[in-house]
Every structure is written in structure tokens, then in C-alpha cells.
Amino acid sequence: MAKKLVIGSIASILVVACVVAACVTITKKNASDPSSGGGDGASNGGVSTSTKSVKAICQPTDYKETCEKSLASAKNTSDPKELIKVAFESTINDIKNAIKNTDLIKDAAKDPRTKEALHTCEGLLDVSIDDLRRSFDKVGTFDINKIKDYTDDLKTWISASITYQETCLDAFQNTSGDTGEKMKKLLKTAGELTSNGLAMITSFGDMLTSMNIPGISRRLLANDYTSFVEDGSRRLLQVSSTKPNAVVALDGSGQFKTIKEALKGVPPKNIQPYVILIKAGEYKEIVDVPRGVTNVVFIGEGPTKTKITGNKNYADGTATFHTATVAVNGDGFVARDIGFENTAGAMKHQAVALRVSADKAVFYNCNIDGYQDTLYTHSYRQFYKDCSISGTIDFIFGDASAVFQNCKMIVRKPGNNQACMVTAQGRKDHRGVGAIVLRNCEIRAEPAFTSTQPPIKAYLGRPWKEYSRTIIMQTQIDAFIDPEGWAPWNGNFALNTLYYAEYQNRGPGANTDKRVKWAGYKRNISPQEAEKYAPNIFIDQDSWIKKTGISY
The missing domain is CATH 2.160.20.10 (Single-stranded right-handed beta-helix, Pectin lyase-like)
Structure with a gap:
């Protein structure tokens, strides 16, 4: 029982960190802008009890600085699930604001393919958000006895979120102007944070596999x-x-x-x-x-x-x-x-x-x-x-x-x-x-x-x-x-x-x-x-x- 509790605690911390890192401040143009939902940019808040914990959580990621900034900006509550909810709603608003960017709409009006690409991106980014949302929902159903199914689902959905963002950018190939480059810049942080989330879940799954816990290791x-x-x-x-x-x-x-x-x-x-x-x-x-x-x-x-x-x-x-x-x-x-x-x-x-x-x-x-x-x-x-x-x-x-x-x-x-x-x-x-x-x-x-x-x-x-x-x-x-x-x-x-x-x-x-x-x-x-x-x-x-x- 004690072993299960320890593993459960580790799992909860890592999964919360994963989803927050994947969700919070996606496509933020200015992390210190209060209107973007990210607070005042101060670093005294965060998900874990210390900066050391944040660094440990971000250790397996490819974009450590982005990871640490995203976790530090999620504050105003100490409840991990509330942090996720706040970060998630901020994410939705930021992505919607990005896709409605005035410059992008003006560019789209000049070229039919650009217009269609922008329309395609709207739908694709909605699905990318949805995959992050169901990853968030998965946190609420955590069961150590189903940890393999749990991590498989999360890795699949977060990978898909990355794919949808990439498909959005693919839509701008062979369009006129620099609209595609603008969209790429708007989605840069989104891509880094989603990649970080995938890194955390992958590290989490590898850790449990290496512990050789009965019922969790892969079947022959x-x-x-x-x-x-x-x-x-x-x-x-x-x-x-x-x-x-x-x-x-x-x-x-x-x-x-x-x-x-x-x-x-x-x-x-x-x-x-x-x-x-x-x-x-x-x-x-x-x-x-x-x-x-x-x-x-x-x-x-x-x-x-x-x-x-x-x-x-x-x-x-x-x-x-x-x-x-x-x-x-x-x-x-x-x-x-x-x-x-x-x-x-x-x-x-x-x-x-x-x-x-x-x-x-x-x-x-x-x-x-x-x-x-x-x-x-x-x-x-x-x-x-x-x-x-x-x-x-x-x-x-x-x-x-x-x-x-x-x-x-x-x-x-x-x-x-x-x-x-x-x-x-x-x-x-x-x-x-x-x-x-x-x-x-x-x-x-x-x-x-x-x-x-x-x-x-x-x-x-x-x-x-x-x-x-x-x-x-x-x-x-x-x-x-x-x-x-x-x-x-x-x-x-x-x-x-x-x-x-x-x-x-x-x-x-x-x-x-x-x-x-x-x-x-x-x-x-x-x-x-x-x-x-x-x-x-x-x-x-x-x-x-x-x-x-x-x-x-």
C-alpha cells in the first residue's frame, strides 16, 4: 500500500506538471501582459513548492526555459487542478486571439489559398486544444492500476496536438506573402510547450517501466x-x-x-x-x-x-x-x-x-x-x-x-x-x-x-x-x-x-x-x-x- 501511495504521488505531480506545461500560455505574445491571462510575469508563484521542483519537472524537456517560465506564471491558487483549469482557459483564449489576428485576416483577403489556409488552421487549432483538454480530463481519472493505458492515451493525444499545429502550418505552403511565417511565430510557444508536455509524460512512463512494477511493465x-x-x-x-x-x-x-x-x-x-x-x-x-x-x-x-x-x-x-x-x-x-x-x-x-x-x-x-x-x-x-x-x-x-x-x-x-x-x-x-x-x-x-x-x-x-x-x-x-x-x-x-x-x-x-x-x-x-x-x-x-x- 505504501508503495502504491508513493508511486501515485509521483504520478500525480508529473501528470499535473505535464498538462500545465502543455496548456499554459500557448501562443502568448507577451507573458507579462495581464490581458493574456498570464499574470504580472513575476516568478514567485508556481505549481510546485519551490523553484527547485520546477527545474526538476522541466529537466527532461527540450525547451527548459519555456517550461520554467510557463510554470512560474501559473499562480493565484495552490490547487493543482485549479491551476490547470486557469491555464487551459487562458490557452483557449490566446489561440483564438492568434487565429483572429488582424494582419493574418488582411493577408488572407489578398490570396484565395491563404484564405483557405487560415480557415483550415481555425479548425485544426480547435482540435489541438481539444486534445489538450482531454489530456487535462484524463488527470481526473488517474488510476495507478491502469497506468500503461493512461500514459499511452496521453502520449497519443499530446502527439496529435503537435500534429494538428504542424498541419496548420503545412496549410500555408504555396501561399503568397509572409502569412505562413507570421503563423509560425504565433505558434512557436505553443509547439514548445506541447513538446515539453510530451517529454514529461514520456519520462514518466519510462520511469515506471524501469521500476518493473507488477502489472505496469509492457506485456510480452x-x-x-x-x-x-x-x-x-x-x-x-x-x-x-x-x-x-x-x-x-x-x-x-x-x-x-x-x-x-x-x-x-x-x-x-x-x-x-x-x-x-x-x-x-x-x-x-x-x-x-x-x-x-x-x-x-x-x-x-x-x-x-x-x-x-x-x-x-x-x-x-x-x-x-x-x-x-x-x-x-x-x-x-x-x-x-x-x-x-x-x-x-x-x-x-x-x-x-x-x-x-x-x-x-x-x-x-x-x-x-x-x-x-x-x-x-x-x-x-x-x-x-x-x-x-x-x-x-x-x-x-x-x-x-x-x-x-x-x-x-x-x-x-x-x-x-x-x-x-x-x-x-x-x-x-x-x-x-x-x-x-x-x-x-x-x-x-x-x-x-x-x-x-x-x-x-x-x-x-x-x-x-x-x-x-x-x-x-x-x-x-x-x-x-x-x-x-x-x-x-x-x-x-x-x-x-x-x-x-x-x-x-x-x-x-x-x-x-x-x-x-x-x-x-x-x-x-x-x-x-x-x-x-x-x-x-x-x-x-x-x-x-x-x-x-x-x-x-
């Missing part, structure tokens, strides 16, 4: 894998025998003719699977599963029979984030036996078929087809089983913790003078949880690609962001993949900081003898290193995917 792959595969529940596979909550059919034989109409029937804060049966047909509609619409299940009649198609694209003026034919933002989403497609074509540049910005999303026996940027694994935890994904450039990209099991990655013929990259992972922070993991998959090319002369270059991936992370294991790689395996993004960018690894791959394209010599590339990792990216460990699969009945 072999035991969990066996028990999971032998589990006979397979609830998702049985759900087709139960009555769906809604039926969509183009011929009018269902309750709805469009998927968008069916989604309106999902109850608020839904906690049970809400099954929407989508009968065979081509549904030409842009579908958005909103953030608050949770635990939705799409079931089709086969990935080539039930298809959702759209053609939004960057070339025609739509930001990449908004080009998705289907955008999934509601947590707990499941799709089975459906095709998702963007038909814009190879010459329309970025054109997303499916964007997933939802935690604990599962896709089983789905086809995801497009050209450039086909599948946007944007954020949170995602699992794909027995799926087919096709495209040309960066056709699986994003910063989710995304695991692909028994999937086919099909490289298509690109436009003239273009090379193909299967992946472009976008991890911004070196402690971020994001990665693309391919396990027992097939990387192949369509006949139109392989028959082209002269041959087209194709690679396993390239680094979109500084700490890009991709692991390909036990996968069939066909001969069309260039012997170097991986391509740079721009010069030497990220070549020393990325993490690209291969493990027990097979096929004529799997030979690593001529692979790139980058510092961040791992030619053939050990079984122990590969085990870290097993689904039940990397995305804590047992706690949520097991409920769907999909094995791995």
Missing part, C-alpha cells in the same frame, strides 16, 4: 499474440448477422440514399457501435464523420461493389487536408468491405481518398485507391487489415501510429517525370508516437507501371518531417523497388534524424545490400527491436481492436 509479444489470435469473438465479422442501425441504398431500398444522411442519425456521444450498412453501388459524395460522432461502423457489400468516390484535389484549389473523399474524425470508427477512391488522376497532384484523424480506427478488407497522397493517416492510433492501398507519390502519409497487417500496397503509373514513393511519414517531434508500420504486407506494382519504358523509379518511402519513422517487416517487396530502397525529401533533410527499419522482408526487392547509407536507416533490426512495433505493443491493440474481432 508472444503471449499476447497467441491469446489474441485464438480469441474466437470476432465481433465485427459477426455484426453483419445483426440488424444494422441504418441502411443506405442508391436504389431506395434502404432508409437513406446517401451516407451523409445516415450519419445524421448517430446519437450524440455515442458509445455503442452504430452500424450503417451501405449496399452495393458507387456513392459519389464527400463524406465527413465529424469529431463528435463516435463508434460508427461502415459495412459494405465488398470493396469493389460498395465504393465511395470523389475527385477533390489540390490542383483545382483545395487544400490537401480537405481533398479527402472520406474524412474520419470520430473516434472508434470501423470500416469493413468498402472501397474509398479519389478519381482526380495523376496530374491533379495531392488528392486524398481517405483521411483518418480518429483515435482507435480500424479498416478491414477495404480498398483505398488514388494517385498522389491516397491515404492520409493523419493522427492517433489506426489499424488496417487485409486492405489494398494504391497510388503513386507518398500514397501512404501522415503522423498516425498506423499498423498495416496483410495489406497490399500497389504502385500505379505516375505522371511524366515523376518517381513513386509508397510512404511519407510525418513525425515532427522525436518523442512523438507516430509511425507507419507494414507487417506481412505485399508491395507490388500495377502492369501499367512495370511495362513503362524507360523504367520508373519507385521507393519504399521518403521523410516528410524531421523525425519520420517507418518500419517494414516480414513483407514481400517486388523487384521494381529501387535497390537503394529509400529516397530523400530534399537534400540532406532528416537523413540523420529519421528512423527507417527493415526486418525479415522477402522478395527480389528486399535485398538490403545496396540500400541507402543514412545514419537513420537500419538495415535489419533485431527481433527485440521489431517486437516494439507489434500491434499489441505499438498501438496497445489488445485494449481496443480485440473488441472488433479482427485478428492480427
Whole structure:
């Protein structure tokens, strides 16, 4: 009991520090401005009982000065939870004030792409705030017996908060003027504080793991894998025998003719699977599963029979984030036996078929087809089983913790003078949880690609962001993949900081003898290193995917 109390005290202090550091004074333009909610800037207040405690809490962070200033400015109460609430409300106000900055609005009026970028940022920063809010809410439900789930959730949500801020800045690429640079400056402190919060939670989790406390240490792959595969529940596979909550059919034989109409029937804060049966047909509609619409299940009649198609694209003026034919933002989403497609074509540049910005999303026996940027694994935890994904450039990209099991990655013929990259992972922070993991998959090319002369270059991936992370294991790689395996993004960018690894791959394209010599590339990792990216460990699969009945 005494041991639990000591651990609980340590956990409470670190979690409070984490959330305060991640929340307080985000995007403050002047920490001493009383109107910004930060007090008078004096350093005699704070979260801990002494400056020494603040320094200790900030020790694992990359931005120690920012960390110490943020904790020192949160005062006027000694109650840790009240401090968090005050800091959080200040954060919301500061971010909203930043996005309404007069100069930004004036700049946006001069350029349509800048205007859309600003609009995109408004929504993205709202979600970034929401992830900090649910991290804050998690503090109130602290349970030492569930500490692994607790830290996994916090690391996932804080990593996602960083991703949303980065996606906001990405929206300003190819816009006129210096609006993007202005936004970058406004979000500088936000990025540092959110990174600090992630550092604290990561340090906290590592500390508990090193203490080897029963019930907290990570479970072994072999035991969990066996028990999971032998589990006979397979609830998702049985759900087709139960009555769906809604039926969509183009011929009018269902309750709805469009998927968008069916989604309106999902109850608020839904906690049970809400099954929407989508009968065979081509549904030409842009579908958005909103953030608050949770635990939705799409079931089709086969990935080539039930298809959702759209053609939004960057070339025609739509930001990449908004080009998705289907955008999934509601947590707990499941799709089975459906095709998702963007038909814009190879010459329309970025054109997303499916964007997933939802935690604990599962896709089983789905086809995801497009050209450039086909599948946007944007954020949170995602699992794909027995799926087919096709495209040309960066056709699986994003910063989710995304695991692909028994999937086919099909490289298509690109436009003239273009090379193909299967992946472009976008991890911004070196402690971020994001990665693309391919396990027992097939990387192949369509006949139109392989028959082209002269041959087209194709690679396993390239680094979109500084700490890009991709692991390909036990996968069939066909001969069309260039012997170097991986391509740079721009010069030497990220070549020393990325993490690209291969493990027990097979096929004529799997030979690593001529692979790139980058510092961040791992030619053939050990079984122990590969085990870290097993689904039940990397995305804590047992706690949520097991409920769907999909094995791995």
C-alpha cells in the first residue's frame, strides 16, 4: 500500500506538471501582459513548492526555459487542478486571439489559398486544444492500476496536438506573402510547450517501466499474440448477422440514399457501435464523420461493389487536408468491405481518398485507391487489415501510429517525370508516437507501371518531417523497388534524424545490400527491436481492436 501511495504521488505531480506545461500560455505574445491571462510575469508563484521542483519537472524537456517560465506564471491558487483549469482557459483564449489576428485576416483577403489556409488552421487549432483538454480530463481519472493505458492515451493525444499545429502550418505552403511565417511565430510557444508536455509524460512512463512494477511493465509479444489470435469473438465479422442501425441504398431500398444522411442519425456521444450498412453501388459524395460522432461502423457489400468516390484535389484549389473523399474524425470508427477512391488522376497532384484523424480506427478488407497522397493517416492510433492501398507519390502519409497487417500496397503509373514513393511519414517531434508500420504486407506494382519504358523509379518511402519513422517487416517487396530502397525529401533533410527499419522482408526487392547509407536507416533490426512495433505493443491493440474481432 505504501508503495502504491508513493508511486501515485509521483504520478500525480508529473501528470499535473505535464498538462500545465502543455496548456499554459500557448501562443502568448507577451507573458507579462495581464490581458493574456498570464499574470504580472513575476516568478514567485508556481505549481510546485519551490523553484527547485520546477527545474526538476522541466529537466527532461527540450525547451527548459519555456517550461520554467510557463510554470512560474501559473499562480493565484495552490490547487493543482485549479491551476490547470486557469491555464487551459487562458490557452483557449490566446489561440483564438492568434487565429483572429488582424494582419493574418488582411493577408488572407489578398490570396484565395491563404484564405483557405487560415480557415483550415481555425479548425485544426480547435482540435489541438481539444486534445489538450482531454489530456487535462484524463488527470481526473488517474488510476495507478491502469497506468500503461493512461500514459499511452496521453502520449497519443499530446502527439496529435503537435500534429494538428504542424498541419496548420503545412496549410500555408504555396501561399503568397509572409502569412505562413507570421503563423509560425504565433505558434512557436505553443509547439514548445506541447513538446515539453510530451517529454514529461514520456519520462514518466519510462520511469515506471524501469521500476518493473507488477502489472505496469509492457506485456510480452508472444503471449499476447497467441491469446489474441485464438480469441474466437470476432465481433465485427459477426455484426453483419445483426440488424444494422441504418441502411443506405442508391436504389431506395434502404432508409437513406446517401451516407451523409445516415450519419445524421448517430446519437450524440455515442458509445455503442452504430452500424450503417451501405449496399452495393458507387456513392459519389464527400463524406465527413465529424469529431463528435463516435463508434460508427461502415459495412459494405465488398470493396469493389460498395465504393465511395470523389475527385477533390489540390490542383483545382483545395487544400490537401480537405481533398479527402472520406474524412474520419470520430473516434472508434470501423470500416469493413468498402472501397474509398479519389478519381482526380495523376496530374491533379495531392488528392486524398481517405483521411483518418480518429483515435482507435480500424479498416478491414477495404480498398483505398488514388494517385498522389491516397491515404492520409493523419493522427492517433489506426489499424488496417487485409486492405489494398494504391497510388503513386507518398500514397501512404501522415503522423498516425498506423499498423498495416496483410495489406497490399500497389504502385500505379505516375505522371511524366515523376518517381513513386509508397510512404511519407510525418513525425515532427522525436518523442512523438507516430509511425507507419507494414507487417506481412505485399508491395507490388500495377502492369501499367512495370511495362513503362524507360523504367520508373519507385521507393519504399521518403521523410516528410524531421523525425519520420517507418518500419517494414516480414513483407514481400517486388523487384521494381529501387535497390537503394529509400529516397530523400530534399537534400540532406532528416537523413540523420529519421528512423527507417527493415526486418525479415522477402522478395527480389528486399535485398538490403545496396540500400541507402543514412545514419537513420537500419538495415535489419533485431527481433527485440521489431517486437516494439507489434500491434499489441505499438498501438496497445489488445485494449481496443480485440473488441472488433479482427485478428492480427
